Amino acid sequence: MTSAPAPIKAKLRIGDLVFSRSAVFAGSMILVTLAAVAVFLIVQSIPAVVATTEDASILKTNFWDYVGPLVFGTVWAAALALLVALPISIGIALFISHYAPRRLASVLGYVVDLLAAVPSVVFGLWGIGVFAPALVDAYAWLNEYLGWIPLFSGTPSATGRTILTAALVLAVMVLPIMTAICREVFLQTPVLHEEAALALGATRWEMIRTAVLPFGRSGIISASVLGLGRALGETMAVAMVLSASPVITFQLLTSVNPNTIAANIALSFPEAYGLNVNVLIATGLILFVVTFAVNAFARWIVSRRKEFSGAN
């Protein structure tokens, strides 16, 4: 019996030490930064939450009455955008992954990604200069013939700067990321599953329904949640396109529309002073918390899927 040899100790090199320490430092910087974001926003928000109209001129009554319509507008616009963008992005992803000629597919992918490269302020400029005027007639038509649906009731806006226009612009803006994720997942579908379905006589759509969509379900869910996160936080396009007032309404076509948190901050911040600044920062904190929750949920779905993806 010989005693186990003493483990060989690696020579301690100064370069190794410096390098690994700085890598750890950089990694923990991420933690520190996010914590700092939360702390600074909270510190700046505390005075606003208890403020009343005497302290901050921006408030009509108290903070919660001010933030209520904004939260509603944010969620409502993002939900509408998601509703429009989800079927279209699934369609585009299927088109690129399973319908377009193989040679064209990557080029078409780039073309869709081009949409992601357009800065949001340019989308805002386009939305108000081209898109909103183009929709006025369509809105008048919708209001005339489908006005009995509460969503389309009221007097249609003459400028087209409604929450529906803003939601449509948002939908265009979240399309690329949703399409990219859906496309990736659809392309990962096991080829054997697809070929098995085709060999059993399925048409292309039946193959997609039985093999591709079930495989990509969690990918579609995480894509839509990430798209929702983007739409919630998108600022400039909404700020420019929407003509907003502090109301809660479900009517899509009128000129009285709820504002979103982000757009409200962008519009009010340059002129804000005193406690008004803190009020706006507090609304930003609410936005931060909401998007944090939404994104964390999306990542949780993605990570849950990872564990099973090897087996199916």
Add this chain to the structure above:
Amino acid sequence: MTIQTTQAPETGVAIANSLTAGRLPKSAPWTILVAAIAVSAAVFAVVSFGSGSGYNWGGALFVGALLYIPAIWLFSTLVEGRRRAMDRLVTALVTGAFLLAMIPLVSLGITVVTLGAARFDADFFSMSMRNVTGEGGGIVHAIVGTLLMTGAAAVISIPIGLMTSIYLVEYGRGRLARGVTFLVDVMTGIPSIVAGLFAYSLFAIFLGPGTRTGIAGAVALSLLMIPVVVRSSEEMLRLVPNELREAAFALGVPKWLTIVKVVLPTSIAGITTGVMLSIARVIGETAPLLIAAGFTASVNYNLFDGRMQSLPVFVYTQYANQGNPPQAYLDRAWAAALTLILIVMALNLIARLVARFFAPKFGR
């Protein structure tokens, strides 16, 4: 198919090619599409003739394409049966979704180029907005601000982002690594305006409320840039084959030298691409700069003192604070938007070219 080939002669129908029996001919979709557009064009012609308004080409094409979807389904149901009809319907819908998404892209491209060309001249790139009211003026101050702030953001985020990705790939084990991965993912989703608010309140607490400087804008931008850099470089570092690392270790090369001399050079093309794409992402950010750096009409070379204009904020302020004549302000906004888009596209293009030509060649 085989059933039909045997049955077809019994029913007494003469079939030229039995393999195509029960299928629409290959040209059918195109014929139906043309017919649908022709019908819709005719309807629109009647409407425009009746109402006396101009002919709506876009509307005619759009309605024609919409009409195609039920038409192909109907014809296919009659000839090919329910299942193939469903297949054709979905094909039409999926293609339609793609074309639908192209409408805003094309419309936006055409608008920006045509409206932006009005002021896309030498003056525009050689003047600032100092003492300019009404016509004239340019974007020198905005370009200077954009370059300085994006550059500063890059100087902050590239080292942190790169070292973080090295940590995650080469060193990261256990809870810290998992936490960092999760938080980087979450950071990707921070709304840009929240980044701006953070930078503003950071500097407001230390330098007094109302402080708006270029460096605050740069901090806000780097908050948005770091996660993108980490994500892309991490992916690239993971692509480096482990054999390369093991070969280096076997030769007695220290770990940090292995990373610096073997891992990084192998993945440098991908990392460059990722960094350029992240710059392209933040260079178009408006909201954080509007809040953290403010806007001004003069050139400001000092990141640490005074407000700083940037291209996207210039677009916004020209649009939002229109003076007299308003057309001059709109023209400047569109021309600046065109400049911005050209810069972003150029960055994207260069990034893709770098990825393509400088990527290491593996023997596979």
